Amino acid sequence: MIVVKNLHKHFGGFHAVDGASLTIEKGTITGLIGPNGAGKTTLFNVIAGLLPPTSGRVTMEGRDITGLPPHELFHRGLLRTFQIAHEFASMSCRENLMMVPPRQSGETLWNTWFGRRRIADEERALRAKADEVLEFLTIEHLADQRAGQISGGQKKLLELGRTMMVDARIVFLDEVGAGVNRTLLNTIGEAILRLNAERDYTFVVIEHDMDFIGRICGPVICMAEGHVLAEGTLDEIRANEDVIEAYLGTGLKNRAKIGATA
Numbered sequence: 001m002i003v004v005k006n007l008h009k010h011f012g013g014f015h016a017v018d019g020a021s022l023t024i025e026k027g028t029i030t031g032l033i034g035p036n037g038a039g040k041t042t043l044f045n046v047i048a049g050l051l052p053p054t055s056g057r058v059t060m061e062g063r064d065i066t067g068l069p070p071h072e073l074f075h076r077g078l079l080r081t082f083q084i085a086h087e088f089a090s091m092s093c094r095e096n097l098m099m100v101p102p103r104q105s106g107e108t109l110w111n112t113w114f115g116r117r118r119i120a121d122e123e124r125a126l127r128a129k130a131d132e133v134l135e136f137l138t139i140e141h142l143a144d145q146r147a148g149q150i151s152g153g154q155k156k157l158l159e160l161g162r163t164m165m166v167d168a169r170i171v172f173l174d175e176v177g178a179g180v181n182r183t184l185l186n187t188i189g190e191a192i193l194r195l196n197a198e199r200d201y202t203f204v205v206i207e208h209d210m211d212f213i214g215r216i217c218g219p220v221i222c223m224a225e226g227h228v229l230a231e232g233t234l235d236e237i238r239a240n241e242d243v244i245e246a247y248l249g250t251g252l253k254n255r256a257k258i259g260a261t262a
């Protein structure tokens with residue numbers, strides 16, 4: 001369980017996150033929605049250690065993780081993916097996955113000279129794991145293809161695959177659906193649901209596609225102006241007057257996004 005208490009992140013005088021408090025229950029797929037500029041990505045970045053908070057506290061399973069750097073959170077199984085995928089373009093998809101686990105023996109000069117057998121064993125295991133991940137994500141046919149050449153949606157799947165290489169416990173997904181076609185978005189949704197059901201992953205998903213949120217997310221949290229406005233099912237959120245007001249206040253385009261009928 002992740003508990004965020006009264007979190008603030010200010011950029012100069014601008015309060016991007018302004019007293020956000022929320023709880024992410026273990027084993028859930030929680031949707032994080034809100035109009036543009038609500039502070040969702042900034043909140044992700046603070047929780048995932050990419051930005052130091054101005055004030056407030058984040059705990060994971062009761063332990064204070066406020067301001068811990070990403071690599072420390074990585075070791076605790078907390079990972080964040082990005083709106084724009086961060087692949088190594090000239091490496092194959094399989095190699096991209098094999099790069100993820102930290103502290104591989106081949107990284108030290110000593111082992112390069114004296115630990116060849118161990119390195120070879122490790123590499124075989126990593127390769128097998130990467131292939132298993134690609135198969136799980138139904139993109140095994142991309143194993144040898146350069147990551148820079150695959151589609152945007154496939155890159156999102158590859159990012160999800162990176163989290164599987166370290167058996168993440170909690171994954172923050174930032175706009176998985178942005179620029180992804182419907183078929184691939186369904187594949188991504190299926191993978192998220194299966195990882196949650198079969199491998200105990202907890203997910204927090206920022207997404208503007210409300211159909212996608214409705215299909216895969218249990219609790220939904222709506223942010224506006226840096227804080228949490230409402231929590232509940234998507235239907236409850238959609239009917240919430242404050243939420244409709246927040247989306248309305250930021251223009252018709254945002255209002256259409258929530259699918260508000262009132």
Ligand SMILES: Nc1ncnc2c1ncn2[C@@H]1O[C@H](COP(=O)(O)OP(=O)(O)OP(=O)(O)O)[C@@H](O)[C@H]1O
Pocket residue numbers: 011014016034035036037038039040041042043
């Ligand atoms: N590094 C920064 N410096 C100054 N302002 C920033 C910085 N990062 C974000 N902001 C501002 O903070 C506000 C919240 O941005 P954020 O990206 O967190 O919102 P969001 O809810 O994720 O929006 P979107 O749905 O459009 O991605 C925005 O007004 C943004 O311009």
